[in-house]
Amino acid sequence: MDEQITHEEAIRRLRTDMKTSSVATPFATALKIAFQSLRIRFWRSIITIAGIFFAIAFLVSVLNSAVVELAVNPDEGSQVSGTGIRFILTLLAAEPRQAWLVTMSLIVCVIGIANAMLMSVTERYKEIGTMKCLGALDIFVIELFLLESGFQGLVGSFTGALIGAGLVLVSALVKHGFAVMGILPWSQMVINILLATVIGLLLTLLGASFPAYRASQMPPADAMRTEV
Amino acid sequence: MASTQENTVRARAVRKRFPMGEGYLEALKGIDLEIKRGEYISIMGPSGSGKTTLFNMIGGLDKPSDGTVYIDEVDIAQLDAYELAWLRCRKIGYIFQTFNLIPVMTALENVTLPMIFAGLSNDEAISKGRGLLETVGLGERWQHKPTELSGGQQQRVAIARSFANDPSIILADEPTANLDLKTGHDIIELLRKLNKEMGVTIISNTHDPSMLNVSDRIIWIRDGRVDRIEARSDIDINVGTIGGDVLGGVGSADSHGGAAGKHAMDRLTGEATNGGQ
Numbered sequence: 165m166d167e168q169i170t171h172e173e174a175i176r177r178l179r180t181d182m183k184t185s186s187v188a189t190p191f192a193t194a195l196k197i198a199f200q201s202l203r204i205r206f207w208r209s210i211i212t213i214a215g216i217f218f219a220i221a222f223l224v225s226v227l228n229s230a231v232v233e234l235a236v237n238p239d240e241g242s243q244v245s246g247t248g249i250r251f252i253l254t255l256l257a258a259e260p261r262q263a264w265l266v267t268m269s270l271i272v273c274v275i276g277i278a279n280a281m282l283m284s285v286t287e288r289y290k291e292i293g294t295m296k297c298l299g300a301l302d303i304f305v306i307e308l309f310l311l312e313s314g315f316q317g318l319v320g321s322f323t324g325a326l327i328g329a330g331l332v333l334v335s336a337l338v339k340h341g342f343a344v345m346g347i348l349p350w351s352q353m354v355i356n357i358l359l360a361t362v363i364g365l366l367l368t369l370l371g372a373s374f375p376a377y378r379a380s381q382m383p384p385a386d387a388m389r390t391e392v
Numbered sequence: 393m394a395s396t397q398e399n400t401v402r403a404r405a406v407r408k409r410f411p412m413g414e415g416y417l418e419a420l421k422g423i424d425l426e427i428k429r430g431e432y433i434s435i436m437g438p439s440g441s442g443k444t445t446l447f448n449m450i451g452g453l454d455k456p457s458d459g460t461v462y463i464d465e466v467d468i469a470q471l472d473a474y475e476l477a478w479l480r481c482r483k484i485g486y487i488f489q490t491f492n493l494i495p496v497m498t499a500l501e502n503v504t505l506p507m508i509f510a511g512l513s514n515d516e517a518i519s520k521g522r523g524l525l526e527t528v529g530l531g532e533r534w535q536h537k538p539t540e541l542s543g544g545q546q547q548r549v550a551i552a553r554s555f556a557n558d559p560s561i562i563l564a565d566e567p568t569a570n571l572d573l574k575t576g577h578d579i580i581e582l583l584r585k586l587n588k589e590m591g592v593t594i595i596s597n598t599h600d601p602s603m604l605n606v607s608d609r610i611i612w613i614r615d616g617r618v619d620r621i622e623a624r625s626d627i628d629i630n631v632g633t634i635g636g637d638v639l640g641g642v643g644s645a646d647s648h649g650g651a652a653g654k655h656a657m658d659r660l661t662g663e664a665t666n667g668g669q
Binding site for chain 1: 485493
């Protein structure tokens, strides 16, 4: 039928147009919006960051306490060995009670992040819908929320790891005196700090991924109909 | 074929059902529409008549339960997510009742956002954005955040934003409903000017009787159906010449608006009282 031919011709022409001009996912713009959103919700961001901060500070304190303990009382028969991830895994395997506590704190942290991001997504339904009307791709919306949470995760994890390691150091000095400084395996402790930061960041992104995905999949009409 | 080419928006038996309670609410009950390139269309009807639902269907913001919407003869239900984003980015400009500016961005950043999505460089986007803000009369206020602008100014920014990527269709959902009378008229005047100068098709949902005077055609929606379509020429006969001063106010439309204008006003007030549930 006439209508059918016209339609196929029209869709072919539209797709030719699409080849010559694309829709971009501007990273710099996403970064800017994510930062401004964090700034506007400063105190809530701080609370979210605090959740990650404490979980990671706890993780690092468990790890580095064990490092200090091993350095002060070398135990030939210990199952805890190696550095980095291997160290973490053997430590947690050797101390199930600690493993349990660490796991629980990390789970609570991920749930906290997911909750904070769901809230952030919910109160910005209209904004998300508007951006989609302006031509934002789904991936841009995901990018926006992952950047936002990723920044919180990075700041919270890194400061948490530093403070956690600092406290372990202070307690080691108090317990064993200044001489302990000479026998501590510093590189291993630094590796633990970096690893804990990465773990914190990855868990944050994990917690944020579902809310971000949900935000990106919403049809713009639904997004804008929602009154919060 | 030539005649179908002229239609920029076409709706065929569009229905939309929303789940409600145990059954469904049918917001659109089979809408057929044809809108030509360069037309200024007003969609009128009481609240709850399905105007906004129709707006969402035409704009590719929601999918019809039944029927087809064609934009430039393309059935938009057949487009994937990327193609729909492309269409919204480049072909359609949206104006909303609540302005919907991104609150964390300045006026200029709001206007340039769609251009950045379209892949324009920052410099190009900024110079074009400044030009558009100039056009809507906000050349000086480009650094202001939405909260620092009045409602009318925010809507002007939204209009500038809707024109960012030289769309062929502007969809406006009650653009004047949140504005006072005078500001509303300024906004309508601006839309009409842009419609004339740029040849862009404007489809506007409205309650506002002063919209009638600038519209080429008025589509009356009632209870999810097209009640009737009035062409501008029908009104012209009664109203006489439609000059710039008609935009002066509802009062002027009332006083020398003639039979059709008056009729339209009566319908509107009538429906507002009868139609409200």
